Amino acid sequence: MRFVRYGDAGQEKPGVLDTQGRLRDLSEHVGDLAGDVLADLPQTDPESLPLVEGNPRLGPPIAGTGKFIGIGLNFSDHAAEAGLKPPPEPIVFMKATSSIIGPNDTVSLPRGSAKSDWEVELGVVIGKRAKYVSEADALTHVAGYCIVNDVSERHFQTERKGQWTKGKSCDTFGPIGPWLVTPDEVADPQALDMSLDVSGERMQTGNSGAMIFSVAQIISYLSGMMSLLPGDVIATGTPPGVGMGKNPPRFLRAGDVMTLEISGLGRQRQTVTMDS
Structure with missing residues (x-):
């Protein structure tokens, strides 16, 4: 899967790309792509997630980087x-x-x-x-x-x-x-x-x-x-x-x-x- 974070800097939401490369919102399933979430990334069907309209900014795809x-x-x-x-x-x-x-x-x-x-x-x-x-x-x-x-x-x-x-x-x-x-x-x-x-x-x-x-x-x-x-x-x-x-x-x-x-x-x- 291809996970992303989208939105203004410092206010990014988690997302995932579907099979057609469209951005889907993942925020109902995880708060962010950080910490222990990265050990068990959600395997939700992207097609079942809300479609994100427009062309929002993409942030770093993970948060909370310590090193x-x-x-x-x-x-x-x-x-x-x-x-x-x-x-x-x-x-x-x-x-x-x-x-x-x-x-x-x-x-x-x-x-x-x-x-x-x-x-x-x-x-x-x-x-x-x-x-x-x-x-x-x-x-x-x-x-x-x-x-x-x-x-x-x-x-x-x-x-x-x-x-x-x-x-x-x-x-x-x-x-x-x-x-x-x-x-x-x-x-x-x-x-x-x-x-x-x-x-x-x-x-x-x-x-x-x-x-x-x-x-x-x-x-x-x-x-x-x-x-x-x-x-x-x-x-x-x-x-x-x-x-x-x-x-x-x-x-x-x-x-x-x-x-x-x-x-x-x-x-x-x-x-x-x-x-x-």
Whole structure:
């Protein structure tokens, strides 16, 4: 199933898409797509739910995210374009949850931004608590999959010293959605085509099968260090084609439009502005 949250920011309601892609209201069955609901998502027939008229804003497809975890350099060809060797174990960083926005909301570059970049990534949403889980059992802890744009200010990330988190956590730097797609609709999370365009020009093309560490490996690895809780989001890395890897480098500017797609997970579209 494809779950969504729709409405004005901070006032989203839960919904689900029917077989024709129409939005249906789920609020009579669950208060929100958050917490323990993610461990047992409703299996109601979408056709029996009220049809939502118009074209409301889509928010992040899950609420109450406690941790927004990124995995760096998880595609060998992306590591190569960054001039780095593939890591021997996952590189882990955190994105502030205050960076999370809806899939089609505006991305606003922070004051002083000179090197803001794009990254299409497969997002994994945890559905039930994971602690010391094996790779074999890891995917049973997944509520679903989604698209994440891991927007990154490279100057903040790599040139201002300290942790990558500084360049990853700016407000609006975490578009998520449009849908939370349940695992039964994703036959293999390691076989998903990924792409990102900037203002109509293809920048990234890849497939999740090229990930160095699989979704199962990442969940198992992280669960050995921290409990993964319902609503936690993991951004699993990006294929080549980011702006810092271009020759010459190409970074985001006000007026750019980013369009992201992952097979079966939908499409995002963000217009870029600059903070005043």
